[in-house]
Amino acid sequence: MFFQIDVNAPTPIYEQIYRQAKFLIANGALAPDELIPSVREVARALAINPQTVVRAYRDLQNEGVVYPVRGRGLAVAENAKKRCRDDRLSFFESEFERLLDEAIRSRLTPEEIRKTVLTKLEKTLKKRFA
Amino acid sequence: MFFQIDVNAPTPIYEQIYRQAKFLIANGALAPDELIPSVREVARALAINPQTVVRAYRDLQNEGVVYPVRGRGLAVAENAKKRCRDDRLSFFESEFERLLDEAIRSRLTPEEIRKTVLTKLEKTLKKRFA
Amino acid sequence: MFFQIDVNAPTPIYEQIYRQAKFLIANGALAPDELIPSVREVARALAINPQTVVRAYRDLQNEGVVYPVRGRGLAVAENAKKRCRDDRLSFFESEFERLLDEAIRSRLTPEEIRKTVLTKLEKTLKKRFA
């Protein structure tokens, strides 16, 4: 299945789906005019309520990333790839920035922050991409 | 005022106060047996609901970091400094780890993650500690 | 081809076909006892699902506007012309009325409504019948 969700993550499930869909489009894994997996299919595969998927797909539609094909499903918009590409890192980047801001407000020193980030980063990447 | 909060941050206000109090204790800015600022004082200074401060202070009490002094307020516990020191980086570290996890689930490549983190890190530290 | 549909319009495709068929009959473009275009022909010409055409033709049959000719298709009923004539403007009229109702509920003033309608009306007619 396309989507990998973590029901225990603080990020809402619908948002995880929403973001991953955009990433898949950016990657080209979902091509323009191609139908994305149906609401029911995703709900079944992830063992979640269809409404949760509906919510994610509605947000994608509101952004113009996908468009409805009557009676068939939702398809990737022509111009979606470029737009999703632009969003690609900005999610991650802005969340990382917020994290740094709060660390600074909490009086962590630049050295502490830098050391923690660099250590954790390499350790995690090593472990997850070993 | 001791605390610097950001009402627009996704982190609840009460948690921002809770964390910063612990950091201040770890730093020694709030010494053992010293009274911490009163609920009213904090609420007025930050222009927030007193209940929010109450909630933060309750969490601190539940952890044994502060203890009530009848009629006078809340004071820093004797053994609090050591305990807060241990927590010092763990908040930041664990949140950064969750962020990395989601980035990986979202199919960002190690290179993209590393580049984004390093760039943003230095840029932010430079700007905020210039 | 007789029918002109807009797959992006909010009006269902089958209803667009249904209405246009009735208008064509009212106009005399489709005469009594004349065969209307076959389901396959229409579906192919408009590049739509044959079931959609079937649905439109079923509605026409249910109203008695067309009748089946075994092995040949659907033909226009004798008394259809008069009946279609009566429906001619009522679709448009009733939809326009609903539109006005919602505009009023949305607090648009009579002046705003009148001005918008008159301007748009003349502009559109001019452009489309130039």
Next chain:
Amino acid sequence: MFFQIDVNAPTPIYEQIYRQAKFLIANGALAPDELIPSVREVARALAINPQTVVRAYRDLQNEGVVYPVRGRGLAVAENAKKRCRDDRLSFFESEFERLLDEAIRSRLTPEEIRKTVLTKLEKTLKKRFA
């Protein structure tokens, strides 16, 4: 109560609320930084399911027309008035245009269209604003 809905209208209830909220903001009936009626309040007053109101309010938030005030409700954004003003007539205008387009596709003549619109317009305005 602020909102007037028609449960029998083809327009979804949540969209009726969404639109009327924008109109009220454009009118100044809902001022910047003022709290809009709560989800529960609206649901009770209109005798509809709170989720339906939630849906409308979420759309307003996504557009940046209202913003959440933690624990208190949703407030009108500073720049919302201008934006809503711009949208004010465009809903009505674009729907009217779609209606005209379909009338033309249905082979109504310019004269028929003009006569129907003008008659219905004056009759409705007279009746509703008598």
Next chain:
DNA sequence: GTGGTCTAGACCACG
């Protein structure tokens, strides 16, 4: 089969 809307009710976080 598809998505869209609505209802009903639960639980949570926040102030």
Next chain:
DNA sequence: GTGGTCTAGACCACC
């Protein structure tokens, strides 16, 4: 008290 999320299930329109 507020909004946010999720579940469960119904009914509809469309193809």
